[in-house]
Amino acid sequence: xxxxxxxxxxxxxxxxxxxxxxxxxxxxxxxxxxxxxxxxxxxxxxxxxxxxxxxxxxxxxxxxxxxxxxxxxxxxxxxxxxxxxxxxxxxxxxxxxxxxxxxxxxxxxxxxxxxxxxxxxxxxxxxxxxxxxxxxxxxxxxxxxxxxxxxxxxxxxxxxxxxxxxxxxxxxxxxxxxxxxxxxxxxxxxxxxxxxxxxxxxxxxxxxxxxxxxxxxxxxxxxxxxxxxxxxxxxxxxxxxx
Amino acid sequence: xxxxxxxxxxxxxxxxxxxxxxxxxxxxxxxxxxxxxxxxxxxxxxxxxxxxxxxxxxxxxxxxxxxxxxxxxxxxxxxxxxxxxxxxxxxxxxxxxxxxxxxxxxxxxxxxxxxxxxxxxxxxxxxxxxxxxxxxxxxxxxxxxxxxxxxxxxxxxxxxxxxxxxxxxxxxxxxxxxxxxxxxxxxxxxxxxxxxxxxxxxxxxxxxxxxxxxxxxxxxxxxxxxxxxxxxxxxxxxxxxxxxxxxxxxxxxxxxxxxxx
Numbered sequence: 001x002x003x004x005x006x007x008x009x010x011x012x013x014x015x016x017x018x019x020x021x022x023x024x025x026x027x028x029x030x031x032x033x034x035x036x037x038x039x040x041x042x043x044x045x046x047x048x049x050x051x052x053x054x055x056x057x058x059x060x061x062x063x064x065x066x067x068x069x070x071x072x073x074x075x076x077x078x079x080x081x082x083x084x085x086x087x088x089x090x091x092x093x094x095x096x097x098x099x100x101x102x103x104x105x106x107x108x109x110x111x112x113x114x115x116x117x118x119x120x121x122x123x124x125x126x127x128x129x130x131x132x133x134x135x136x137x138x139x140x141x142x143x144x145x146x147x148x149x150x151x152x153x154x155x156x157x158x159x160x161x162x163x164x165x166x167x168x169x170x171x172x173x174x175x176x177x178x179x180x181x182x183x184x185x186x187x188x189x190x191x192x193x194x195x196x197x198x199x200x201x202x203x204x205x206x207x208x209x210x211x212x213x214x215x216x217x218x219x220x221x222x223x224x225x226x227x228x229x230x231x232x233x234x235x236x237x238x239x240x241x242x
Numbered sequence: 243x244x245x246x247x248x249x250x251x252x253x254x255x256x257x258x259x260x261x262x263x264x265x266x267x268x269x270x271x272x273x274x275x276x277x278x279x280x281x282x283x284x285x286x287x288x289x290x291x292x293x294x295x296x297x298x299x300x301x302x303x304x305x306x307x308x309x310x311x312x313x314x315x316x317x318x319x320x321x322x323x324x325x326x327x328x329x330x331x332x333x334x335x336x337x338x339x340x341x342x343x344x345x346x347x348x349x350x351x352x353x354x355x356x357x358x359x360x361x362x363x364x365x366x367x368x369x370x371x372x373x374x375x376x377x378x379x380x381x382x383x384x385x386x387x388x389x390x391x392x393x394x395x396x397x398x399x400x401x402x403x404x405x406x407x408x409x410x411x412x413x414x415x416x417x418x419x420x421x422x423x424x425x426x427x428x429x430x431x432x433x434x435x436x437x438x439x440x441x442x443x444x445x446x447x448x449x450x451x452x453x454x455x456x457x458x459x460x461x462x463x464x465x466x467x468x469x470x471x472x473x474x475x476x477x478x479x480x481x482x483x484x485x486x487x488x489x490x491x492x493x494x495x496x497x498x499x500x501x502x503x
Contacts, residue, residue: 051337052330053501068337079334085327087252094255095331102248102335142331 003028003150003181004049008058011044011205018044020205021058026183026198028149031176033196033213034185035234041205042185043081046154050079062150074103078143079152085139088128092119092138095127096145105146113141118167132159140168150181157188169195193230203238245336245345253319253353262315266308266357270365273304275372282376292379299382301373305365306390309449312354312398313422316405319350321415329502340495346406347491354402355395362394389476393452396480400487401426401445407490442473443482451479 004026011019019041026032036042047053049060051067062070062077070076086095093110100107114123117137127135136159143151151172157165165188172195176182186192192199199216201208209216217233218225228236253259278292278301291297323329336342366387373379405422412418426445434441441447451473474482 047501050334052333070337073337074335077334081330081334085330087256087322087326087328089256089258090252091255094251098248098251098255099331099335101251102245102332104244 001028002026003063004152004183005061005064006045006049006058007061009045009048009055009060010057011041011048011053012056018205019048019202022202022205022207024200024207024210026181026200028181029176029179030197031172031182031184031195032198032200033192034183034200034202035189035192035230036185036202036208037238038187040202042202043154044205045202046079046081046152046183046185050077050081050152052081072103072105072146074099074105074146074148076146076148077150077152078146078148079154080136080139080143080156081152081154086127086130086135089126091124091126092130092134092141093123095138096142099142100145103146109145109147110141113144116144117141133161133164136160137164140171148180151175151183153182153184155186156184157186157191165191189231189234190229199230201234201237208237245341246348248332248335249319249345249349253349256322258318259315259353262311262318263357263360266311266361267364269308269311270305270361271368273307274301274365274369277301277304277369278372278376278379292373292376295380295383298373298380299386302366302369302382302386302390305362305369306358306394306397306449308361308365309358309394309397309401310423310426311361312358313401313405313408313426314419315354315357316350316402316407317409317418317422318405318415319346319353319402320406320409321413321418324413325415333502343495347403350402350406351399351487354405355399357402358394358398359391362390366390389452393449393476393480396483397449397452400483403487404445404490407493411493442479445483445486447473448479448483448486452476452483 002025006022006024009019009022010017022041022045034042034046044053045060048055049062049067059066067073067077086092087098090098092114096110096113097107099105100110111120111123114120117140119134119137119141122130122134127138130138136156140156143153157168160168169191172182172184176197184192184196193213196213198211199213200210201216213230214227216237217227217230219228219233219236281292281297281301292301323332332342333339408422409415409418412421430444430446434444434446442451473479
């Protein structure tokens with residue numbers, strides 16, 4: 001089942017075209033990696049998907065609807081976009097309570113989620129004292145507040161230590177195995193290779209490749225059909241020689 | 243209702259909100275409590291002797307002096323969203339931007355009114371205590387307490403709305419607060435002096451009207467003269483002040499079409 005669709009999505013900022021006619025679909029029950037160099041348009045496409053930026057043309061849909069048309073958005077989509085998106089004067093728990101109140105969600109899950117992301121001890125600390133990794137974990141807790149079917153994560157491993165990254169990988173797999181949709185953008189290609197089922201690669205705002213990771217990493221120049229590493233395939237597809 | 247609760251929590255959880263309340267109360271209490279003492283120390287106190295009811299009313303009017311902090315509160319409500327990048331979380335939770343803006347406007351108006359009423363109320367209490375030390379002080383007009391509290395509520399609400407609009411238009415919090423303060427404390431006052439005919443339509447003139455004060459201040463050394471006798475009546479002044487709030491609220495609608503960073 002298709003959960004997320006980009007249909008000819010275009011986003012222009014004056015003379016700059018950040019996303020240029022992106023067409024792609026993301027299926028439920030799978031982890032999809034959204035890859036591209038810096039400035040490729042990944043974050044812009046995700047912001048359009050989540051209604052934070054207006055598309056110049058085309059559309060980005062969640063289960064056939066724009067994000068703004070979802071009745072209880074956080075119960076459908078959980079997103080991690082910016083680890084600095086918390087009020088530093090509020091504690092971790094207070095920040096989550098504010099989000100719950102805004103979306104009409106029950107705040108009872110907050111202690112459980114803070115434990116899940118291993119922030120139970122820091123729940124009552126002001127977030128201005130959080131490390132980048134702690135903010136990232138708090139973002140993940142915020143994304144899970146509504147127990148959503150779809151997770152959209154922009155660079156979720158930023159600031160996480162190796163233990164945290166391993167935890168994140170396991171966590172995402174558990175979510176996908178439970179039938180949820182996971183769309184994750186990342187620069188950490190080696191890590192993504194071990195995490196994702198499908199990939200979407202964009203460059204200069206345009207789709208370069210999309211499909212199961214085995215298909216995308218297969219090197220057409222290799223007669224044996226052996227798969228490359230994701231990093232090698234990525235370099236080949238965006239036209240950069242190593 | 244969810245958004246109102248969320249906006250309420252955001253303010254209630256922040257120490258800065260309570261700092262603004264404390265500052266407003268401090269300013270109001272200090273200004274009101276010290277005015278009788280200052281008047282009694284003036285050698286030419288015959289201008290405003292405490293034996294006159296109008297002088298005592300003037301003392302109580304000082305309790306309204308902290309209204310500028312309602313403006314700052316309104317600015318902080320909006321600009322802190324951009325300062326902390328919490329606008330992303332807010333609009334992810336509630337993507338209908340008109341609803342978010344509506345909740346912020348209502349929250350700003352309520353908190354601005356409460357801040358100014360609390361500061362004014364406590365300022366008047368401090369004024370009463372200070373005046374009780376002067377046995378020959380006249381009694382104030384009985385209606386001023388209700389008038390000043392009503393004026394404080396309206397002024398606080400409207401200025402917080404204006405502040406919210408400033409915070410929407412200028413996303414840098416320090417710049418927004420600076421612009422707001424400079425306009426209300428400097429530009430507004432200078433315009434009132436230079437443009438004497440139009441001064442009654444400016445915020446400070448409207449606030450004066452709402453306080454029903456008709457005091458002639460004649461500064462002979464500079465030759466400047468502010469005559470408030472022809473200022474608007476309180477109700478038209480309140481209506482115009484509310485109109486300013488609505489106009490600024492409409493300006494803040496500009497946020498609806500902007501992308502969120």
